[in-house]
Structure formats: C-alpha cells, structure tokens
Amino acid sequence: MGKQPTNKNKGNIVGLFLMVLAAVITIIIAFPVTDGVRKYIKDNTKYIAGTYSAADKGFGGNVRATVVVGDNGIENISFEGKSETPDIGGAAIEKLNDKMKANLDTEFDSVSGATITSSGLKHALKKALLKAQGKEVKGERKPQSADIVVIGAGGAGMSAAIEAAQKGATNVVILEKMPITGGNSVRATGGLNASETQYQKRDGIEDSNELFYQDTMKGGKNLNDPELVRTLVENSASAVDWVNSIGGDLSVVGQFGGASVKRIHRPSDTSAVGPMLVKTLNAKLDELGVPVLLETKATKIFADKDGKITGVEAEDDNGVFVINTKVVVLATGGFGANPQMVAKYAPQLEGFITTNHVGATGDGIEMATELGAGLTDIEQIQTHPTVNPDTATMYTEGVRGNGAILVNDDGKRFVNELDTRDVVSAAIMAQQNGESWLVFDTAVRESLSAIEKYINEGIIVEANSIEELAQKTGVNEANFVATMQEYAAMQAVGKDSEFGRKSMEVPLTKPPYFAGKAKPAVHHTMGGVKINKETQVLKEDGSVIPGFFAAGEVVGGVHGANRLGGNAVTDIVVFGRIAGDSANKYVLDNGGNTERTITAQTEDANFVAKDIKTKLKDGSYKGSAKGFGGDIEVTFTVKKGIVNDLEISGPKETTEIGGKAINKIKKGMQKSGKFEVDNVSGASVTSKGITDAINNAKLQ
Ligand SMILES: Cc1cc2nc3c(=O)[nH]c(=O)nc-3n(C[C@H](O)[C@H](O)[C@H](O)COP(=O)(O)OP(=O)(O)OC[C@H]3O[C@@H](n4cnc5c(N)ncnc54)[C@H](O)[C@@H]3O)c2cc1C
Known part of the structure; x- marks a missing residue:
C-alpha cells in the first residue's frame, strides 16, 4: 500500500497544483492560441x-517593424524591408512575417544567411515595442507635427499647399525627396490646356x-473617369487665371495634338511652361512661409x-522621423522612372x-496601397x-x-504628326529601328525657344539645304527632297x-534645316490612386480613407488610356488646388488649425566650399x-593640395533649380572632400556647366 498523503504533503500538492494552474493561465492569457495560431500577446x-513603427539599418537600407496594439494587447507584429536583397533579406522578412502570423512573439531567432537583416529587424522591433509602451527611444528624433503634410513638391503638391494656405491653413509642410522642387512638372514644356478662357x-x-x-474622353479612349x-475641364479656365494671379504667365494660346481647337496656354515668351510654373509656385510658397x-x-x-490618417514617417540626412498629422496630400507624381514597376504593369514597355x-x-502608389487605397488604370502608360x-x-x-514633320530613314x-501620342508612338515603332527623324526649318526654330536647348545639347543636325540634311542624317535623299516639296x-x-x-503652320522652306533623331519613351503613367472629385483617396470598394487626399500624376482616372499633351499641367493645378x-x-472639421512648428533650412546663397582635396x-x-x-x-x-574658397556663380541659372543645384554641388564637394561634381537630378545642364567650368579652370 502506498503512503497516505499527510496534511503537509496535501498542502504541498495543492500549492504545486495552484502554481501550475497559475502558470498555465498566465501562458493562456499571454499567448492565447486559437486553432493553433497565437492571436495576441497580453502580459504584464x-x-x-495604436500602431507603432520603427526602422533600423538592414542590409540594403532601413528595415522596419510595426506593432499593432489593440484592446487585447499586441495584436500584430510585421516586418518590411523594401531595400533588402529579395532572395536573402526579402525572403527572411517573408519568413518572419509568416512566423509571426503563426506564432506571435516579441522575440525571434535570426534567419540564417540573413543575419544583418535579422539584426536590423530585432532593433526595429525593440524600438517599436518601446514606443508602444509610451517610452522614449534613445537616439530617435522627437515626432514633429503639422496640420497638413503634402508629400511631393511638384506642381500638384505645391498648388495644394498654396491653395490650403490661401484658404487659411496655418500649419502646412511639404516633404520633397529630391534636392530641388519641381519633379516632372519642371520638365513640362508644352503648356496647360484650358477651355473658355479669357485668352481664347x-x-x-x-x-x-x-x-x-x-x-479628353476621346483621347483617353473613354476609359477616363467622366466625373x-x-x-478638370470646368476648372481649367480658373486654373489659368489662378496661375497668372500668383505671378505666372499663361497668356499665349496654341495648338496641340488631340485638341479640336487652339487650347494650350503658354508663357508669352514661348519658353517652357514647367520652369515658369515651378518658379511661380516656389515664389508663392516662400511668400506664404510654407516650409518645403x-x-x-x-x-x-x-x-x-x-x-x-495619423502621421507620416520620413527620412532625411539625419535619419528617420515622424510627423504627426491628421491630413496627408499625396502628390508624389508617377512611376515612369521605375523600370520594374513599368515592366510589371506594362510588360511591352x-x-x-x-x-x-x-x-x-x-x-506614393506603394504608400497608398499599404493603407488600402484602390488603384485605377494602373497598366495605362503613355510613351512620348x-x-x-x-x-x-x-x-x-x-x-x-x-x-x-516626321520622316523615316526612307525619307x-x-x-x-499631330495625332495622339499613342498613334504617333506606334507609327514610329513600326519604322526601321523603331526610330524616326523630327525635321524642321528656321521658321519653326524661331517660333519656339525650347528648340535652342536641343541645339545647345548637340542633338540636332543642321544643314543649309534639304540635300545636305539628307546626307548628314543618312535618310534617302531623293525621297526626302520629294517629301519636303510635297x-x-x-x-x-x-x-x-x-x-x-x-494644322500645317509653315511650309518648311526657310533654311537652315534641322533634324533630330526621335523614338518613343515612357512618358506618363496615367493610372494610379483612386480618388473622387474632392480628391479624397478611395479604397477599392469606393469608401473614403479619412484625411487622405491625392492629386497629380500619382492619381489614376483623369486621362484614361492616353493623356493629351497639355492635360497633365491642367490636372496638377486643378486637382492640386482642390486637394x-x-x-x-x-x-477645420477636425480640430482646426494649429501654429506652425516645422521650419525648413534655408539655403545660404553665399556658401563657400572648403576642405576639398586636389592634385592641382x-x-x-x-574657368x-x-x-x-x-x-x-x-x-x-x-594651397598645399587643398581648396578652401570654391565659389561657383551662375547669375542666369533659375534660382530654384540651377541656383539650388550650385549650392548642392558645393556642399557635396565639401562633404566628400573630393573635387568631383555630383550631377544634380533635374538640373543636369547646370551640373554639366559646372563640371565644364571646373575642367576649364583646371586647364589653365
Ligand atoms: C519631359 C516632360 C515634359 C512634359 N510636358 C508636359 C506638358 O507640356 N504639358 C503637360 O500637361 N504635361 C507635361 N508633362 C507631364 C507633367 O509634367 C507631369 O505629369 C506633371 O507635372 C506631374 O506633376 P506632379 O506634381 O503630379 O508630379 P511631379 O511634378 O513629378 O512631382 C512629384 C514630386 O514628388 C516627389 N516625391 C516622390 N516620391 C516622394 C517621396 N517618397 N517623398 C517625398 N517626395 C517625393 C518627387 O521627387 C517630385 O518632386 C511632361 C512630363 C515630362 C516628363
């Protein structure tokens, strides 16, 4: 017979039982498991x-951990790392996300072969968990705040910020990832389409x-969103007046492809529309004190x-920081310079x-879809x-x-030539080598100052006769002469x-004659984020994401399957202002305006670069x-192999593009200590001018 338990033993057993029970209950509360999946973590x-996110250094760039805390405690942990190598860091992130879905945990083992990514994720998760407890994260910058955060300082974003400020918004800030404002907008050459204007x-x-x-509907093959x-059209005339009212110049009306009548509005000096518009918007933002x-x-x-919407995370030279805000205007432009995205949505390109x-x-498309925004016409990409x-x-x-006119190698x-872009692009692609020649005479050259830029770039062949032009370009001479006569x-x-x-403006008979090689290129991404006419971002089901607005090329639906030349500038001003x-x-409906606390660092125009090494x-x-x-x-x-007084002046460069590029280049050289010009995107002509001037100086 076994021993009967004594009272003391009984007490021990009960105590042990209670301890085990308590432990089990703790585990169940802390890590509830439903159908083999741990749903949430609730401990002491x-x-x-709320949702807390933090980033840390991974292998290719920053990786991020996001922790969602709900009524039940931690309800979700997820990881991201867009810059990680897809097969290594990317695969590790996928694995860890799957693991978290199956077994939610605040700790995890490093994924073998991806230790740097794993380590970054661990640090990021630690920070996110600290934030979720309301604790300060060492080294992390304090969150800032704004009433409206505009993402992207192109035409749409700047128009949005100005309109908001003009309507009384006091705390608007624009984030721009590039060293200069303007995006694709500054490249716009043709003009802005508008109907029923005072100039028409x-x-x-x-x-x-x-x-x-x-x-517009015909040009877009009726795929456009009619509303x-x-x-767009009903606000186009007031867009012209608005640009002119803030110091712009859109007073000459011309003809463009796809338009039944002369409708494109341009600067009176025939210069390109983009630089004029961006300069005007920059100046107005300055005047209104909106920080960019x-x-x-x-x-x-x-x-x-x-x-x-609760905030935006951003990255600058000093690292990552958060701006708390209830309103975001997404104005990040299109994805024409993202070859992977272009190939994904339009493999033929x-x-x-x-x-x-x-x-x-x-x-912008990526950030918006992460929030559940719907996309429309995303596969519609225009070639110029x-x-x-x-x-x-x-x-x-x-x-x-x-x-x-356009001629092929056969002359x-x-x-x-004035048909819609898709038709003309397809016609060129059907020629020998998929290329053609853009041919014009001195009368055309004199009518458009933009042509001087092409000539200065050295991409235009010039000849005193049609025959000579044929010889220089290699097109069939006899056919070419006949074509020009006809x-x-x-x-x-x-x-x-x-x-x-x-429209055949001139007979093309005024020498000298000119020709430039021409072929189609990705130009405009018509598809993008779904919006309504108030520019509210919509989910796939048509519901609104509160506090989220979008305008410009990041949006889909305005241009359908094909954008008419001149309609994008209308789009960015009209919908930028509406946004x-x-x-x-x-x-105003959600707490009202607050005082601005964010300030932009201003450029020091007289900055002199020093500590640059040279072998001169x-x-x-x-030079x-x-x-x-x-x-x-x-x-x-x-002096002794060091430059301490580098000055670069370009009084005729546009302040907001060339001027900023000059400063950026000087600062870049001082930072790197190298006498090498880092080409500033969007200001390539200025950058090249600086390189040439330095090389000329070195030659002396
Ligand atoms: C060469 C060229 C010529 C053109 N000519 C004409 C024309 O004559 N008429 C016409 O109607 N249309 C024209 N277009 C089209 C038109 O210029 C663009 O569709 C339009 O300007 C887009 O304006 P946007 O403000 O939406 O975007 P953008 O002007 O491209 O501005 C978007 C800004 O957002 C910034 N950004 C992007 N991502 C981020 C981020 N994560 N954080 C912070 N900032 C970010 C970008 O750097 C950029 O500055 C032309 C386009 C090109 C490329």
Whole structure:
C-alpha cells in the first residue's frame, strides 16, 4: 500500500497544483492560441492601443517593424524591408512575417544567411515595442507635427499647399525627396490646356468645356473617369487665371495634338511652361512661409484602426522621423522612372528609356496601397513619340505643333504628326529601328525657344539645304527632297491629302534645316490612386480613407488610356488646388488649425566650399562654361593640395533649380572632400556647366 498523503504533503500538492494552474493561465492569457495560431500577446507590460513603427539599418537600407496594439494587447507584429536583397533579406522578412502570423512573439531567432537583416529587424522591433509602451527611444528624433503634410513638391503638391494656405491653413509642410522642387512638372514644356478662357476669347478661338471634355474622353479612349474629366475641364479656365494671379504667365494660346481647337496656354515668351510654373509656385510658397523640406523622403503613412490618417514617417540626412498629422496630400507624381514597376504593369514597355526625372518612382502608389487605397488604370502608360534615343531629351510636341514633320530613314512621312501620342508612338515603332527623324526649318526654330536647348545639347543636325540634311542624317535623299516639296505644296493649299494633318503652320522652306533623331519613351503613367472629385483617396470598394487626399500624376482616372499633351499641367493645378481646399476643410472639421512648428533650412546663397582635396598645383584658378541660363563661372585657389574658397556663380541659372543645384554641388564637394561634381537630378545642364567650368579652370 502506498503512503497516505499527510496534511503537509496535501498542502504541498495543492500549492504545486495552484502554481501550475497559475502558470498555465498566465501562458493562456499571454499567448492565447486559437486553432493553433497565437492571436495576441497580453502580459504584464502596459501597452497603449495604436500602431507603432520603427526602422533600423538592414542590409540594403532601413528595415522596419510595426506593432499593432489593440484592446487585447499586441495584436500584430510585421516586418518590411523594401531595400533588402529579395532572395536573402526579402525572403527572411517573408519568413518572419509568416512566423509571426503563426506564432506571435516579441522575440525571434535570426534567419540564417540573413543575419544583418535579422539584426536590423530585432532593433526595429525593440524600438517599436518601446514606443508602444509610451517610452522614449534613445537616439530617435522627437515626432514633429503639422496640420497638413503634402508629400511631393511638384506642381500638384505645391498648388495644394498654396491653395490650403490661401484658404487659411496655418500649419502646412511639404516633404520633397529630391534636392530641388519641381519633379516632372519642371520638365513640362508644352503648356496647360484650358477651355473658355479669357485668352481664347481675346484671340477669337471658339471653344467650350463640353468640347474640351469630348476631346479628353476621346483621347483617353473613354476609359477616363467622366466625373474627374468634368471637374478638370470646368476648372481649367480658373486654373489659368489662378496661375497668372500668383505671378505666372499663361497668356499665349496654341495648338496641340488631340485638341479640336487652339487650347494650350503658354508663357508669352514661348519658353517652357514647367520652369515658369515651378518658379511661380516656389515664389508663392516662400511668400506664404510654407516650409518645403528638401531631401526628405516620405517612407510611410500611418492610419489608426479606423483608417484615419495619423502621421507620416520620413527620412532625411539625419535619419528617420515622424510627423504627426491628421491630413496627408499625396502628390508624389508617377512611376515612369521605375523600370520594374513599368515592366510589371506594362510588360511591352520593358527596356524603354524614359523622359521622367529620377524621382518618379511610384513611392506614393506603394504608400497608398499599404493603407488600402484602390488603384485605377494602373497598366495605362503613355510613351512620348519624340525623344532623343541617346540623351532621353524629349522634343516637346510644340515642335510638331509649330510645323515640324516626321520622316523615316526612307525619307518619307508616315503619320499625321499631330495625332495622339499613342498613334504617333506606334507609327514610329513600326519604322526601321523603331526610330524616326523630327525635321524642321528656321521658321519653326524661331517660333519656339525650347528648340535652342536641343541645339545647345548637340542633338540636332543642321544643314543649309534639304540635300545636305539628307546626307548628314543618312535618310534617302531623293525621297526626302520629294517629301519636303510635297509637304510645302500641301501646306500652301492647307490640306494634308496624305495623312490628314489639320494644322500645317509653315511650309518648311526657310533654311537652315534641322533634324533630330526621335523614338518613343515612357512618358506618363496615367493610372494610379483612386480618388473622387474632392480628391479624397478611395479604397477599392469606393469608401473614403479619412484625411487622405491625392492629386497629380500619382492619381489614376483623369486621362484614361492616353493623356493629351497639355492635360497633365491642367490636372496638377486643378486637382492640386482642390486637394488643398479639401485638406483645409478637413482640418477645420477636425480640430482646426494649429501654429506652425516645422521650419525648413534655408539655403545660404553665399556658401563657400572648403576642405576639398586636389592634385592641382598651388595657385588661383578661374574657368567658365555654358549653363542652363547663361555662363557659369568657377573660381578657387589651391594651397598645399587643398581648396578652401570654391565659389561657383551662375547669375542666369533659375534660382530654384540651377541656383539650388550650385549650392548642392558645393556642399557635396565639401562633404566628400573630393573635387568631383555630383550631377544634380533635374538640373543636369547646370551640373554639366559646372563640371565644364571646373575642367576649364583646371586647364589653365
Ligand atoms: C519631359 C516632360 C515634359 C512634359 N510636358 C508636359 C506638358 O507640356 N504639358 C503637360 O500637361 N504635361 C507635361 N508633362 C507631364 C507633367 O509634367 C507631369 O505629369 C506633371 O507635372 C506631374 O506633376 P506632379 O506634381 O503630379 O508630379 P511631379 O511634378 O513629378 O512631382 C512629384 C514630386 O514628388 C516627389 N516625391 C516622390 N516620391 C516622394 C517621396 N517618397 N517623398 C517625398 N517626395 C517625393 C518627387 O521627387 C517630385 O518632386 C511632361 C512630363 C515630362 C516628363
């Protein structure tokens, strides 16, 4: 017989039982398991409900951990690392995310082969957990706050910020990832389409919002969102007036492809529309005191559990920081410079060159879809028909609009040059090598100052006769001469009996003659985030994401399957302004305006660079070269292999582009200590001018 338990033993057994029970209950409470999946973590740590995210260094860039705390404690932990090598760090992140879904835990083992990524994730998770407990994270910058955060300082973002400030918003900030403002907007050459404007009336042009609507729908193959197109055309005339009211110049009206009448509005000096617009918007932002944080990339937008916007995470030279805000205006532009995204949505365009600035990488689309935003027409990508294949310089449609024609290597025309971009692009792709020649004469050159830029770039062949032009370009001479004669004859009677071109401005008979190689390139991404006419971002099911607005090329639906030349500038001003107005109203309805606390660092125009190493002999150096607006001059002295007084001046460079690029280049050299010019994207002509001027100085 076994021993009967004594009272003491009984007590021990009961105690042991209670301890085991307590442990089991603790485990069950802390790590509840449902159907083999641990749903949430609730232990003694006090977490505050909300979503907390933190980043740390991974292998390719920053990796991030996000912790969601709900009523039940920690409800979700997830990891991201967009810059990690897909097969290694990326795969590890996927594995850990799967692991968390199956077995939610605040700790995890490193994934073998991806230890750097794993270590970054561990640090990021630690920080996110500290934040979830309301604790300060060492080394992490204090969150800032703003009423409205505009992401992207292109035409749409800047118009939105100005409109909001004009309507009374007091705490607006713009984040711009590039060193200069302007994005693709500064590249816009042609102009802004608008109907029923005072300038059309002045010139006796009969146009209507209805005709503009019909042209836009036809151009977009009726894929466009009719409500957005109505909004576009009905606000187009006031967009022209608004740009002019803040110091812009859109007073000349011209003809462009796809428009039934003259509708494109341009600066009176025939200069490109983009630089004028960006300069005007920059000046207005300055006047209104709206801070633009340059080289500050938005990386994530946060929303609470009800989907309302709560903040933006951004990255600058000093690391990652958060701006708490209830309102975000997404104005990050398109994804024409993201070849992977282009190939994903339009595989037929894989390997195409692009006209876009390097920052057009679709960040906004990624950030918006993370919040559940719907996308529309995302596979609709437009090619621009006439781009130089060697330099990716786009010849504006104005060149054709003002009279230029296209010929193939056989010396023959092959399309109505003023047809829509998709038609002209397809026609060029069908020629030998998928290339063509853009041919014009001195009359066309004199009508458009943009042409000087192409000539200065050295991408235009010039000849005193048609025969000489044929020899220099290698096109079939006899055919080319015949083509030019036939064209002049058709122009004289005002009828293109070959291809039905409506507007033939000049006979192309004024020497010298010019030709530039041209082929299609990725130009505009028509698809993007779904919005309504108030620019509220919509989910796939049509519901609104509160506090989230979007405008410009990041949005889909305005242009359908094909954007008409001149309609994007209308789009960014019209919908940018609406976004600013909507954002301001949202702020007023949700707590009202607060005082601005964020300030932008201002550029020191007189910055002199020092501590730059060189192998040049001691002495004073001076050199100059052609920039964008005029000559750029460089001066410096070398003492014992060091430059301490590098000055670069380009008084005719645009302040907001070339001027900022000059400062950026000087600062870059001082930072690296190397006498090498880092090309500033968006200011390549100024950058090249500086390089040439330095090289000229070194030659002396
Ligand atoms: C060469 C060229 C010529 C053109 N000519 C014309 C024309 O004549 N007429 C016309 O109607 N349209 C034209 N277009 C199209 C038109 O310029 C663009 O569609 C339009 O300007 C886009 O404006 P946006 O403000 O939406 O984007 P953008 O002007 O591209 O601005 C977006 C900004 O957001 C920034 N950004 C992106 N991601 C982030 C991030 N994560 N954080 C912070 N900032 C970010 C970018 O750096 C950029 O500065 C042209 C386009 C090109 C490329």
